[in-house]
Amino acid sequence: MDPKASLPEPGAAREPPPAPAGPLSWIRRSLFSSVPSALATLLLAAALFRALPAAVGWLFTGAVWAPDYEACRRLEYRAACWGFVAEKHRLVLFGRYPWAEQWRPLVATLLVVAALAASAHPRCWRRWLLPAWAGVLAAFFLLVRGGALGLSYVEPGLWGGLPLTVLLTLVGVSASIPLGVVLALGRRSRLPVARGAAALYIEMARGVPLITVLFVASFLFPLLLPQGLRLDVLARVAIGITLFQAAYMAEVVRGGLQGLPKGQTEAAASLGLGWWQTQRRVVLPQALVLVIPSFVNSLLSTFMDTSLVTVVSMYDLTGALRLALGDPQWRNFFIEGYLFVGAVYFVCCLAMSRYSHWLERRLGRWARRPEASAA
Amino acid sequence: MSEPIIQFVGVNKWYGRFHVLKDVDLEVAAGERIVICGPSGSGKSTLIRCINRLEDHQQGRIVVDGVELTEEVKSIERIRREVGMVFQQFNLFPHLTVLENVALAPAWVLRLPRDEAEARAIQQLTRVRIADQAMKHPGQLSGGQQQRVAIARALCMQPRIMLFDEPTSALDPEMVKEVLDVMLELAGQGMTMVVVTHEMGFARSVADRVVFMDEGRIVEQNPPREFFANPRNERTRDFLGKILPR
Numbered sequence: 001m002d003p004k005a006s007l008p009e010p011g012a013a014r015e016p017p018p019a020p021a022g023p024l025s026w027i028r029r030s031l032f033s034s035v036p037s038a039l040a041t042l043l044l045a046a047a048l049f050r051a052l053p054a055a056v057g058w059l060f061t062g063a064v065w066a067p068d069y070e071a072c073r074r075l076e077y078r079a080a081c082w083g084f085v086a087e088k089h090r091l092v093l094f095g096r097y098p099w100a101e102q103w104r105p106l107v108a109t110l111l112v113v114a115a116l117a118a119s120a121h122p123r124c125w126r127r128w129l130l131p132a133w134a135g136v137l138a139a140f141f142l143l144v145r146g147g148a149l150g151l152s153y154v155e156p157g158l159w160g161g162l163p164l165t166v167l168l169t170l171v172g173v174s175a176s177i178p179l180g181v182v183l184a185l186g187r188r189s190r191l192p193v194a195r196g197a198a199a200l201y202i203e204m205a206r207g208v209p210l211i212t213v214l215f216v217a218s219f220l221f222p223l224l225l226p227q228g229l230r231l232d233v234l235a236r237v238a239i240g241i242t243l244f245q246a247a248y249m250a251e252v253v254r255g256g257l258q259g260l261p262k263g264q265t266e267a268a269a270s271l272g273l274g275w276w277q278t279q280r281r282v283v284l285p286q287a288l289v290l291v292i293p294s295f296v297n298s299l300l301s302t303f304m305d306t307s308l309v310t311v312v313s314m315y316d317l318t319g320a321l322r323l324a325l326g327d328p329q330w331r332n333f334f335i336e337g338y339l340f341v342g343a344v345y346f347v348c349c350l351a352m353s354r355y356s357h358w359l360e361r362r363l364g365r366w367a368r369r370p371e372a373s374a375a
Numbered sequence: 376m377s378e379p380i381i382q383f384v385g386v387n388k389w390y391g392r393f394h395v396l397k398d399v400d401l402e403v404a405a406g407e408r409i410v411i412c413g414p415s416g417s418g419k420s421t422l423i424r425c426i427n428r429l430e431d432h433q434q435g436r437i438v439v440d441g442v443e444l445t446e447e448v449k450s451i452e453r454i455r456r457e458v459g460m461v462f463q464q465f466n467l468f469p470h471l472t473v474l475e476n477v478a479l480a481p482a483w484v485l486r487l488p489r490d491e492a493e494a495r496a497i498q499q500l501t502r503v504r505i506a507d508q509a510m511k512h513p514g515q516l517s518g519g520q521q522q523r524v525a526i527a528r529a530l531c532m533q534p535r536i537m538l539f540d541e542p543t544s545a546l547d548p549e550m551v552k553e554v555l556d557v558m559l560e561l562a563g564q565g566m567t568m569v570v571v572t573h574e575m576g577f578a579r580s581v582a583d584r585v586v587f588m589d590e591g592r593i594v595e596q597n598p599p600r601e602f603f604a605n606p607r608n609e610r611t612r613d614f615l616g617k618i619l620p621r
Binding site: 282 | 427429448452455456458459460462464466467468469470479480483484525528529532
């Protein structure tokens with residue numbers, strides 16, 4: 001046998017020394033690494049120890065779960081009355097939508113959520129996705145609006161709760177992104193007219209509060225429409241949110257465009273690509289990945305901002321909660337109501353935020369690799 | 376001599392009030408290999424970037440392949456199809472694979488079907504000996520490999536002229552040779568090349584003519600043997616004295 005075979009190569013790679021492992025070492029390193037750190041740990045632990053049993057008691061063990069008003073009253077607020085949520089959850093989730101027909105917005109919303117989940121993976125980003133989404137939205141409207149296939153007609157003014165929140169967010173974000181891209185490209189265009197128009201629009205839209213936009217969309221806009229043309233309030237509000245949000249999206253996209261080195265457009269130009277091809281094939285695919293975090297920021301804020309539609313008598317999730325609290329018997333249990341609605345918002349936002357982190361890492365894989373040479 | 380493929384006549388250019396190119400006259404014949412050198416800030420990169428109009432000029436005429444460079448977008452795009460360019464910083468598209476980088480322009484500028492564009496890309500990648508990395512992203516390659524991909528990308532449009540703007544200046548020393556070897560081969564195949572570089576070895580062995588620039592002017596141009604053995608201008612001697620090993 002070759003005696004050299006067992007000798008390590010000079011400079012051969014070795015395993016790193018084992019990192020300290022085990023829960024004890026973790027506790028020491030993370031919680032008691034210094035005196036201030038140890039003090040903070042102890043203080044927080046003491047606070048938690050005092051507060052936790054009370055919180056658990058109020059939230060869970062002492063709480064009334066059944067929609068039993070008498071039982072809730074006897075609690076005298078010493079514990080949560082989830083009975084309110086049990087009693088009113090359908091009103092909170094679906095607003096003023098006719099009681100017997102509420103399965104329709106439920107199915108429609110589940111359909112949209114399923115479509116969102118299916119299109120979350122880049123593997124599904126194919127040409128068929130756009131028509132598929134058009135189909136999903138058509139199905140959503142058909143189900144919720146009715147008036148066909150034996151479904152009774154429900155006017156958009158009655159739509160409410162979570163389906164309304166989801167619909168407005170979805171339409172607002174998905175329509176405002178392309179609009180924002182166009183505005184951002186316009187603002188960086190070499191054509192003075194395009195640049196001026198885009199800048200003017202962006203600055204004006206950003207200079208107006210959303211609530212004003214909603215009032216205009218709801219009350220002023222119908223007066224401006226030509227005779228005989230009518231848009232229902234939902235469409236007007238969706239358009240208002242889209243136009244408002246597009247200005248913010250434009251600035252987000254512009255940030256991404258500015259983050260690209262000039263060499264990218266120069267290389268594209270030197271190959272003979274025209275302006276549109278350069279934007280479409282080289283600039284936007286990189287810029288849009290760069291701004292995913294800001295996109296999600298806008299998505300979350302639109303999701304919350306939809307609650308402003310209550311000012312024009314539409315009842316989204318928070319608006320519908322206020323409807324539910326209008327019942328004099330239950331009106332004192334607003335804390336439970338807001339906790340419930342808050343939990344719904346939180347779960348949705350957490351999901352979106354985690355997804356964006358994942359997507360950013362996945363799409364940005366090419367960006368995170370270190371440049372192999374001086375750059 | 377036949378009609379020059381690149382012709383500069385009395386070209387002047389300013390950046391704001393800064394006069395970068397001063398009365399530049401230059402003619403390049405088809406198949407000729409030109410090396411442009413000079414101290415930094417002498418306008419050599421600006422000069423080469425005027426050839427495919429990444430920079431515009433304010434005075435004089437630039438004619439490339441029979442077409443005068445003006446504001447007109449169509450003629451600019453036509454020229455850019457005929458002129459390939461390689462940059463100091465490679466400028467590969469990081470979101471695309473190597474293959475997609477090279478096939479992009481044939482697919483979208485020449486409107487070739489996808490498989491045809493990719494076949495062409497593979498052919499050019501083979502030419503620069505990097506076809507085995509076709510499915511990787513540029514960020515996974517070394518600097519020398521990236522620059523060879525950039526050369527393949529430019530070649531894929533089958534240009535009549537290749538411009539190189541300091542193609543080895545951003546490379547680690549051990550990678551310079553692999554890029555120069557590819558450029559040498561290209562020169563051997565009769566490509567018209569305009570190269571801005573400090574690689575005087577390359578100039579000596581490949582160039583038909585070395586152009587020396589200083590402060591926006593072409594100070595001296597001569598075949599390399601003459602240029603290196605017998606520099607006429609004081610500034611040329613000064614420059615060569617600084618960069619050539621004694």
